[in-house]
Amino acid sequence: MVKVRVLGAAERAVGTRHATGALDLARRLPRLAIEARRIAATAAHGIHGRRQAGSGEAFWQFRAFVPGEPAHRVDWRRSARDEERYYVREREWEAAHTVWLWIDRSPSMGYASALSQAPKIDRAIVLGLALADLLVRGGERVGHIGLTNPVASRSIVDRIAEALAADQTPPADLPTPLPLAPLTEAVLISDFLTPAGRVQDAIERMAARGAGGHLVMVLDPVEETFPxxxxxxxADVESSQTLRVGDAGAFGALVRQRLQAHRQALKDACARRGWTFAVHRTDRPASEALLSLAARIAERDAGMAGVRIGGGG
Known part of the structure; x- marks a missing residue:
């Protein structure tokens, strides 16, 4: 039999009015922040420039000079090799845009089994902080919905961790679904074990003005396999309700079927708004989810740059 446990309120709470929760947070967050920085630093070596024209420092390519551009942009050494045209040295795009992060800290995130590497809440925090660090390294601005304003500070991990620690509001299973500005992105990290209709409504409201987004569903392997x-x-960790099952093996087939349907509903809700959806299991390294998520953000980033360039006429 696989052993499972659910972190208590003091362990699960990132911000709390109770002294026990605050002491537990003081023990956990520094370790999680260090782990996040380590993962982000490792991932940064595997991520290349976004290869979009702009104001970055790294060379991308030469292109033909367009009449009306400032003459100082001409690369005279390259142009000297061509008798018919002038060339401009283009650099990689590093224009900062805003990414809004949200980390679920509701009761269901405290679930952990013997098959997992970490409780869901710890993995969500590590993944969120690592992503923030990685994005800031790339010149982006990052904020946590409801807690911090977007900044492009190298101390972003500490800023968000401190905001999480100081938060005194009861944890919710979804962020406040306020419309986000166009060309911004939201990254929501949760187990999303809440009715799909509520998640879809949150996506619709946040994307109403054209914001992009990404959902990362963090699950314990036992929740997927029900072994x-x-x-x-x-026992329902969100309430006091319990359910006695006579044949857990047969019941597991129904659980897996419903989870698959729920995931498909979330994926469809994302697709309607051009958002992405991914599942991350806590028996897998956090770096896998981080690299995949960073790639999806970069891909949408490239598409938005094309929209801006095309829209500029």
């Missing part, structure tokens, strides 16, 4: 047999008692 139980015989009699079992299931």
């Amino acid at each position: 139980f047999e015989g009699q079992a008692v299931l």
